[in-house]
Amino acid sequence: MNKIKCALIGSGNIGTDLIYKIKRSPVLEPVWMVGIDPASEGLARARELGLKTTADGVDGLLPHVLEDGIQIAFDATSAYVHAENSRKLNELGVMMIDLTPAAIGPLCVPPVNLRQHADRVEMNVNMISCAGQATIPIVNAVSRVQGVEYAEIVASLSSKSVGPGTRANLDEFTYTTSSAIEKVGGAKKGKALAIINPAEPPLIMRNTIYCLTEGTPDQARITESILQMIGEVQKYVPGYRLVNGPSYDGNKVSVFMEVAGLGDYLPKYAGNLDIMTAAATRTAEMFAEEILAGKIKLKTVEVA
Amino acid sequence: MSESNLKGRKVVLHDMCLRDGMHAKREQISVEQMVKVATALDDAGIPYLQATHGAGLGGNSLQHGFALASNEEYISAVASRMKQAKVSVLLIPGLGTMRELQAAYDAGARSVHVATHCTEADTAPQHIAFARKLGMDTTGFLMMSHLNDAAGIAQQGKLMESYGAQTVYVTDSAGYMLPADVTARVRALREVLKPETEIGFHGHHNLGMGIANSIAAIEAGASRIDGSVAGLGAGAGNTPLEVFAAVCERMGIETGVDLFKLMDVAEDVIVPMMDHMVRVDRESLTLGFAGVYSTFLLHAKRAAERFGVPARDILVELGRKKMIGGQEDMIQDTAMTMARERGVVTGAA
Numbered sequence: 031m032n033k034i035k036c037a038l039i040g041s042g043n044i045g046t047d048l049i050y051k052i053k054r055s056p057v058l059e060p061v062w063m064v065g066i067d068p069a070s071e072g073l074a075r076a077r078e079l080g081l082k083t084t085a086d087g088v089d090g091l092l093p094h095v096l097e098d099g100i101q102i103a104f105d106a107t108s109a110y111v112h113a114e115n116s117r118k119l120n121e122l123g124v125m126m127i128d129l130t131p132a133a134i135g136p137l138c139v140p141p142v143n144l145r146q147h148a149d150r151v152e153m154n155v156n157m158i159s160c161a162g163q164a165t166i167p168i169v170n171a172v173s174r175v176q177g178v179e180y181a182e183i184v185a186s187l188s189s190k191s192v193g194p195g196t197r198a199n200l201d202e203f204t205y206t207t208s209s210a211i212e213k214v215g216g217a218k219k220g221k222a223l224a225i226i227n228p229a230e231p232p233l234i235m236r237n238t239i240y241c242l243t244e245g246t247p248d249q250a251r252i253t254e255s256i257l258q259m260i261g262e263v264q265k266y267v268p269g270y271r272l273v274n275g276p277s278y279d280g281n282k283v284s285v286f287m288e289v290a291g292l293g294d295y296l297p298k299y300a301g302n303l304d305i306m307t308a309a310a311t312r313t314a315e316m317f318a319e320e321i322l323a324g325k326i327k328l329k330t331v332e333v334a
Numbered sequence: 335m336s337e338s339n340l341k342g343r344k345v346v347l348h349d350m351c352l353r354d355g356m357h358a359k360r361e362q363i364s365v366e367q368m369v370k371v372a373t374a375l376d377d378a379g380i381p382y383l384q385a386t387h388g389a390g391l392g393g394n395s396l397q398h399g400f401a402l403a404s405n406e407e408y409i410s411a412v413a414s415r416m417k418q419a420k421v422s423v424l425l426i427p428g429l430g431t432m433r434e435l436q437a438a439y440d441a442g443a444r445s446v447h448v449a450t451h452c453t454e455a456d457t458a459p460q461h462i463a464f465a466r467k468l469g470m471d472t473t474g475f476l477m478m479s480h481l482n483d484a485a486g487i488a489q490q491g492k493l494m495e496s497y498g499a500q501t502v503y504v505t506d507s508a509g510y511m512l513p514a515d516v517t518a519r520v521r522a523l524r525e526v527l528k529p530e531t532e533i534g535f536h537g538h539h540n541l542g543m544g545i546a547n548s549i550a551a552i553e554a555g556a557s558r559i560d561g562s563v564a565g566l567g568a569g570a571g572n573t574p575l576e577v578f579a580a581v582c583e584r585m586g587i588e589t590g591v592d593l594f595k596l597m598d599v600a601e602d603v604i605v606p607m608m609d610h611m612v613r614v615d616r617e618s619l620t621l622g623f624a625g626v627y628s629t630f631l632l633h634a635k636r637a638a639e640r641f642g643v644p645a646r647d648i649l650v651e652l653g654r655k656k657m658i659g660g661q662e663d664m665i666q667d668t669a670m671t672m673a674r675e676r677g678v679v680t681g682a683a
């Protein structure tokens with residue numbers, strides 16, 4: 031079967047983990063990895079796994095895009111360079127999956143709104159944040175049953191799994207995730223809290239989701255909707271697990287989740303990183319399936 | 335005890351009643367009460383007082399409870415009435431943001447504790463730099479300091495200083511530390527920080543060590559001490575400030591506050607406000623003994639009632655699981671898991 035060829039931009043933990051997930055996909059094939067440091071471990075690993083590599087940034091990839099038939103690129107660099115990376119690749123008709131907090135394209139949480147994005151043939155979709163991927167499905171599971179006045183999520187991350195980029199820009203993480211709880215989760219108002227815990231051995235990612243419903247919560251229907259949604263997420267993140275709840279207290283619904291990773295390149299406790307790479311892979315697969323079935327055709331983006 | 339070697343040392347007191355004390359009041363201190371307490375503290379010569387939600391800026395949440403007013407309302411009501419005291423705020427990155435710091439500054443806050451867990455200072459550079467840009471008196475506040483050793487605290491404090499912090503605090507959030515623990519950490523900070531960078535200590539009284547620990551901090555080089563009048567704060571409360579002021583006076587440490595006025599504030603204003611006697615009781619002692627974040631106290635008591643598992647057992651388990659400040663959600667989660675494992679059946683789902 032034909033596979034859609036992909037490029038990975040950024041040779042850090044996320045980019046390297048993506049190689050493994052994409053390699054497993056029946057519809058995706060990782061072909062290029064782009065870094066900026068010739069000595070990076072990620073690039074060396076990519077070469078071992080049979081990918082072509084460049085340490086010259088996106089510009090090192092551009093001349094090969096057409097001849098190698100690259101159609102989808104994953105950007106795991108930083109919000110600061112994403113816009114430029116996206117512009118250059120979109121011009122060549124490559125669709126971008128953005129794993130940075132740049133969020134210049136529509137926000138995507140696969141089980142909630144991936145279908146819409148694929149139907150619209152969006153050329154850039156953003157994966158929000160790890161906390162967003164882990165919690166917004168639950169917020170949406172409540173809001174599709176009953177109005178949610180306010181949703182609040184608490185993400186606990188192991189210290190070892192939080193890189194320097196996130197640490198130095200925690201406010202962006204907060205703003206991006208809060209806004210996505212509203213836009214994608216469907217809550218009227220959203221708030222995101224992040225806790226970084228240094229315990230050894232590292233703790234598995236935990237997420238707590240609180241929703242305040244409009245009126246008394248319809249417990250049976252909300253619980254059913256949440257369990258169904260958890261099943262949807264488990265299709266691409268098997269370690270997505272309900273620990274406690276849903277618990278009801280007045281109009282407050284509380285759900286306590288845990289996310290263990292697959293342990294591909296990243297350790298299992300780093301479910302926060304794994305859920306990002308898994309969601310990004312799932313997103314790319316949906317686009318790839320549509321392209322392969324001839325239902326959608328990526329278009330080059332004219333730059334104004 | 336003589337006036338000893340600390341005679342003439344100057345120490346800046348920072349009152350926490352209207353921030354840490356919010357925890358002990360389930361965030362239910364009114365704007366009027368805040369103004370009453372703050373003006374009394376101002377009149378007693380307290381140079382800095384903190385006034386926000388217990389969890390600081392951005393604290394209003396389901397996780398931490400909703401206060402009776404917004405932080406901006408509290409700050410502006412208090413700041414506009416101060417004759418000499420500066421109003422400070424708490425900012426924990428991951429919860430509060432720079433937008434909220436700007437709003438607090440606009441409302442009149444002029445000092446900030448930028449707080450991280452004691453190993454995660456590198457989540458604060460943006461916020462510390464921004465506070466300095468605003469011209470605020472800026473502190474790097476290393477919470478749960480017992481969970482990092484002296485060398486580690488020194489290294490984290492150095493990071494805070496490099497971002498622009500003018501003061502670095504050893505923060506005994508769990509009230510777990512003993513004087514020797516405080517001495518080691520403050521001394522290690524003093525060795526690596528620039529001479530002009532101040533060191534502070536923030537204690538909790540869960541083992542009854544708030545005052546002894548604060549004195550140990552001063553001996554090792556600290557010049558700022560947090561406490562709260564009558565000890566109104568999380569857990570068994572903060573270092574009771576009027577008691578500490580009295581000890582300082584006996585030892586010849588200069589605080590600049592009026593001791594008798596401070597005693598009157600404690601007795602006439604703060605104690606009548608308390609919903610429960612803030613003291614070392616079974617649960618708050620458990621916090622100090624097990625090294626658990628003091629704010630967990632009332633949450634654990636509520637979870638105990640709801641899920642039928644003793645609060646002390648929940649707190650010990652939270653300590654074993656190495657939960658840190660901000661993880662209040664894990665209290666209910668832990669209580670539910672324990673109730674299930676113990677086969678406790680309660681009405682709550």
